[in-house]
């Protein structure tokens with residue numbers, strides 16, 4: 001495999017410049033214990049993209065180099081994710097052990113694409129094949145963010161933010177709605193497609209959908225910005241913000257790098273999603289601080305007891321989202337919300353004054369009462385609204401009553 005060391009590798013910010021073959025460097029112990037690579041494809045580089053179903057390109061982030069959200073985490077992440085000096089099994093274990101996240105944030109054994117002269121080879125092994133959709137999304141996001149950062153370095157984003165209108169108060173909007181309706185406040189989601197459900201709505205005008213959600217009683221809106229898996233965009237977020245919508249906006253993104261927080265704010269976000277399955281505790285803490293500086297709220301999403309306990313150990317969290325959908329398997333079970341709020345966890349949440357948001361799989365007034373009885377004060381709803389002919393009118397159907405400001409509640 002070392003013979004395939006051809007091509008140059010751009011350096012990643014904050015890391016030493018790569019040596020000539022550093023992108024193909026593998027720890028000896030890893031080489032010794034890793035199963036032999038399978039050669040999946042060998043194609044000439046010219047015209048390869050048009051013949052290959054999934055065009056192969058060697059992008060900077062497909063290298064072994066690691067960029068993390070904080071300098072603080074860089075050292076640990078580099079050590080664990082490159083697996084330097086530890087056998088592959090131990091490398092995998094320590095990655096899983098990084099502050100409790102189960103997914104691998106980057107391919108452990110480096111890129112799967114290699115070049116020999118004009119040929120591209122995809123060499124797949126366990127370490128560079130995503131184990132589930134969440135890993136796939138996050139690995140792709142890593143490449144994407146790195147490219148976006150190259151185009152718009154942080155200093156370019158920071159300047160204009162000084163004169164930008166302040167973020168709207170996402171948490172206050174949820175509380176006001178709950179007080180007004182005595183029902184969970186609605187965060188209505190502007191989502192065209194999802195990896196589990198495919199395209200949810202063909203005729204998709206994000207601004208019109210956002211406006212109809214607002215008129216019909218949504219407290220806040222959630223706007224998908226991931227393009228590859230959800231057909232969302234930051235243009236949608238910006239367009240909704242510029243169209244005069246008053247509701248605070250949640251940027252629904254897979255955040256892995258603090259740069260994305262600044263970018264989201266620059267596009268009009270008032271809140272961001274931080275997914276505990278993807279972020280180690282110290283990244284969550286670090287990002288919460290930046291959100292505070294930017295005036296944005298953070299919805300910290302959990303799916304199981306372990307993630308909930310991790311998050312309850314972090315100070316300063318105002319919003320916890322319980323996702324009823326397992327992002328690794330797509331299974332949806334709304335009793336997850338109830339299970340995670342039972343007993344001491346529910347008591348601690350109440351003591352800390354945290355607002356819990358029930359997320360995913362909510363379709364009927366019974367579902368809404370079920371999660372409300374479990375203790376949620378807000379719900380995040382996408383599919384059941386967006387699939388209806390008039391997504392705004394669908395809100396009254398979901399709650400069993402009109403919750404718009406116009407209605408006498």
Ligand SMILES: O=P(O)(O)OC[C@@H](O)[C@@H](O)c1c[nH]c2ccccc12
Nearest residue numbers: 323359360361362380381382383384
């Ligand atoms: O369409 P649903 O089942 O109502 O789900 C909405 C929302 O909870 C879901 O889109 C979601 C929850 N957490 C996420 C994280 C990333 C992408 C999407 C999500």
